[in-house]
Amino acid sequence: MQRVLVVDKHKNPLMPCHPARARQLLSSAKAAVLRQQPFTIILLERDGGKTQEIQVKIDPGSKTTGIAIVADFRILHLLEKWEHHCAYCGVTDMPLEVEHIVPKARGGSQRVSNLTIACEDCNREKGNQTAAEFGYPEIGARAKQPLKDAAAVNATRWELYKQLKATGLPLEIGTGARTKYNRIRQGYPKTHWLDAVCVGDSGEQVFVPATMRPLIITATGRQSRQMCRVDKYGFPRTRAKQQRTVKGFQTGDMVRAVVTSGKKAGTYTGRVAVRASGFFDIKTVNDTAQGISYRDCRIMHHCDGYAYHI
Ligand SMILES: [Zn+2]
Incomplete structure (x- = not known):
């Protein structure tokens, strides 16, 4: 909501007011317009007064600096x-x-x-x-007592919470401050997964073996976001990308290939890039194996738009 700036008769700042209130003050001659830009009114009789607790917050930048006057939230x-x-x-x-x-x-x-x-x-x-x-x-x-739902003020968090709750699994949430307190008190390093372990009442005392590692899941999409290439004027230059399936395999699927004979004999596990020829590339942890026949491949995990690694 846009506010009108207000000063007292000595030009000391007061709390900004609602435009409707400003109109009221002006029409009853209790205030006059001090300046147009930014629109400021001066109270003709009032001498000082109490202002609510406010904060000035700045986000400095090289070209533009943001300044906000925020009432105490x-x-x-x-x-x-x-x-x-x-x-x-x-x-x-x-x-x-x-x-x-x-x-x-x-x-x-x-x-x-x-x-x-x-x-x-x-x-x-x-x-x-x-x-x-x-x-x-x-x-x-x-x-x-903690503020009601303080942990769920963020809409994303709230949605995540709802969806997890809907699974029927026992779910525990807590405040960020509590989590940090629990984690630091037990000497665990700052990572998202260890923070998750330290959430809530049950996070007061947890045991995480030093050898434990998290499974990291990265959203990769299904490689279909860019529908087609465009020319310099923004007109479509190529056909929209289509998800290609070759012999039942899609690029991004996790496969295991066992090649029993020939130069490429061996076992390869990784993400497949399909080729129309039926000879695929498999990206393993260390290397990319090229020209592996679809006949030697078995799907371990269909591409679901996420990449997983330990
Ligand atoms: Zn009272």
């Missing part, structure tokens, strides 16, 4: 977690603020486990007391 999580109610008096439909359970001035941290949301009145009344001193000892424990 924790409030969104906190509103969700505390169901849009003041943690103390329970009021809702009121402006709510981020509130430190143990006040910053008394060493309280900025972590979510030390934050809650409160209405302005409660926040002021609580002042420099902890939540317990203010008469709410249970709030500290509630704040330490």
Whole structure:
């Protein structure tokens, strides 16, 4: 949502506002236009005021630098977690603020486990007391509970989770911070597969033999993404690629060929590249064997768009 920049009468910045709010302020003569680009209004009466916690984030580049002004995202999580109610008096439909359970001035941290949301009145009344001193000892424990679905904020992760869950296999997820904590505490190096082992409650104590190696699966596609070549104007120059099957074999299939006689006698295991002649190339771990007859080949694994290696 596009926001309108706002300054007070001394030109000190205030929180940007919604364009509808800006129109309201302008038409009631509480504000005037300070400049057109970027559109900024000046509040004629207001002198200072509280701004929400915001962050300025930059992504510097040689040609273009991105700058973003971002409201403290924790409030969104906190509103969700505390169901849009003041943690103390329970009021809702009121402006709510981020509130430190143990006040910053008394060493309280900025972590979510030390934050809650409160209405302005409660926040002021609580002042420099902890939540317990203010008469709410249970709030500290509630704040330490993990954010609901925090691990699944990312859409891809969520989809992966759903699909794995649908298999009916027992599935465990956890937060990234927990995983890292578990992994480091047990002295395992940073790799994706060891991180997966260290996920969640059961990841607190795991045993991975030093000799164990992961199976690495790489998405390779089925070699049909580029449908045809184009000329310099972008017009099709060749026919669309078609997946070719020769004698029941496709390029990319894993095959094992046993050649019993002749110069090429031997056993070859690897990916096949089919040729119309029926004499194929097989890419083994070390080498490529050329001109192997389809008669000597057996399919071990059909090309499924992934490459596998240990
Ligand atoms: Zn309140």
